[in-house]
Amino acid sequence: MWSRAQQYRLAVEQQILAHELAQFTFHNLTGDTYVSGWQGTAGGDRDYLLKLVLGPGYPDRMPSLYVVSPITLRTYRNRSTINAMGLSHRFHVLGTGLGGCVEICHTKPELWDAAMTCTAVLMKGIVWLEAYEAHRRTGRDLCEFCVSSKSNSIL
Numbered sequence: 367m368w369s370r371a372q373q374y375r376l377a378v379e380q381q382i383l384a385h386e387l388a389q390f391t392f393h394n395l396t397g398d399t400y401v402s403g404w405q406g407t408a409g410g411d412r413d414y415l416l417k418l419v420l421g422p423g424y425p426d427r428m429p430s431l432y433v434v435s436p437i438t439l440r441t442y443r444n445r446s447t448i449n450a451m452g453l454s455h456r457f458h459v460l461g462t463g464l465g466g467c468v469e470i471c472h473t474k475p476e477l478w479d480a481a482m483t484c485t486a487v488l489m490k491g492i493v494w495l496e497a498y499e500a501h502r503r504t505g506r507d508l509c510e511f512c513v514s515s516k517s518n519s520i521l
Contacts, residue, residue, distance in 0.1 A: 367397055367422060375425055379484045386485045390416070399424075401484050402434070405492055407499045412436070416491045417464065418484055428478035431470045431491050432463060439468050439498065442505035448498075456507040458494060470494050 368376065376399065380392050383401065390403030401418040415435035421427055433439060439448040448454075448468050452461045460469040472490040473482065497511035 368395075368399070372424065376420075382483055382485045383488075387488055390418075390488055401488065403488075405495060407495050409499045409503070411499070414495050416488060416495075417467075418487055418491070419464075420484070425480040425482070428473060428475055429484070429487060430460075430463065431472050431487055433468045433470065433491075433495075434464065435467075437465065437467050440502070442501060456509050457501075458497075458508050 376392070376395060383390055383392070387403070389405065390401050392399065392401050394400065399420045401420070402415060404413045404415055406413045414433055417432045417434045419430045419432070421429065437449075440446075441448060448457050448459055449462050449466060451457060451459060453459070458471045460471045463469045470491055472487050472494070494508070497508040500506065500511050501508050
């Protein structure tokens with residue numbers, strides 16, 4: 367499935383990831399490649415399973431980042447779920463996928479660049495998880511925690 371250039375890129379990505387975020391690992395390097403791993407938050411209440419799916423166009427096409435577990439993400443005071451919101455700027459989600467789990471909006475699609483690494487995307491996922499936990503404590507929208515005031519870019 368992967369071209370020689372993509373195979374080289376994935377090998378470099380594996381090295382970076384092993385050094386920077388060792389809790390995440392690559393899977394299915396010859397086919398439907400993805401990266402997954404468990405990540406805790408500063409609050410320490412629970413761990414989350416993140417899954418970064420690299421499509422056949424990677425790195426020229428933006429990968430998809432999901433919160434696979436827990437599959438249902440409750441909002442402040444359990445009023446609703448992020449899963450039910452669909453596309454939401456307030457919560458930086460693109461909707462659901464992979465059996466109903468939340469897809470995180472880690473980068474505006476028009477700002478995606480092939481120079482961005484899996485490690486950088488996963489770090490944005492970790493920031494998203496921290497913002498989600500802050501939302502659960504305060505009720506504030508995730509966009510209040512994730513948007514840079516300088517560039518108005520996501521995470």
